[in-house]
Amino acid sequence: MGWFPDTVIAAMRKSHMLGIFLRIDTDPALHIYFGVNDIPARFESVDPDGVVYIGGGRLVGLPVLQNLIGGTAxxxxITLSGIDPATASDVLASIPPVRGATVQVGMMTLDDYYQPMGPIVPVWRGTASHVSKARQAVFGVSQPSITLALSVVAGTLTRSRATRTLWSDAQQKAISPTDDFCKQVQRLSYGIAPVWPNY
Structure with a gap:
């Protein structure tokens, strides 16, 4: 027996519905299931008595699990979109501080009644960094909506600013004085397409 019980593995070999669960260790903890209905579930080794996971709707903004589990991200x-502005304001005003909170993603197969076939198996763990919101432009009779996002890092170090994305020629020359690899980088940052040498 590995991560999953033998009964679950047998169900996965046929056809299965996979439930993705998210737990954020704020005070109080937030429990979200990426589906429509609320589900009572138990997160193995985290919520031994079980809690109700709130249905967060269709899974859209959680990155590919393979990237999370494989360590490539x-x-x-983690995003929730299509929220009306008044609800989004209420959510942002009422959420507890998330910075530094443990975020766990788990999964379990669901039975014919959309209930977990066993305890949720944790597959990825991260640390919450910050919450952000975005509002798309509205055209015609479309209703305005807000997208809320929670940034989560794979380690324990969080940052509220993006990492440096431009490596300048001066920085490269400080490491290797004869290296001209970054000579045209400044022009790229201004949107100019430099002429690269043709060897």
Missing amino acids: DSVD
Whole structure:
């Protein structure tokens, strides 16, 4: 027996519905299930008595699980979109501080009644960094909506500013004085397409 019980593995070999669960260790803790209905579930080794996971709707903004589990993503944004502005304001005003809170993603197969077939198995753990919101432009008779995002890092170090994305020629020359690899980088940052040498 590995991560999953033998009964679950047998169900996965046929056809299955996979439930993705998110737990944020704020005070009080937030429990979200990426589906429509609220589900009572138990997160193995975290919520031994079980809690109700709130249905967060269709899974859209959680990055590919393979990137999370395989360690190829050092940070992720978990998003909820389509929220009306008044509700989004209420949510932002009422959420507890998230910075530094443990974020756990788990999964479990669901039975024919959309209930977990066993305890939720944790598959990824991160640290919450910050919450952000975005509002798309509205055209015609469309209703305005807000997208809320929670940035989560794969380690324990959080940052509220993006990492440096421009490596300048001066920085490269400080490391290797004869290296001209970054010579045209400044022009790229201004949107100019430099002429690269043709070897």
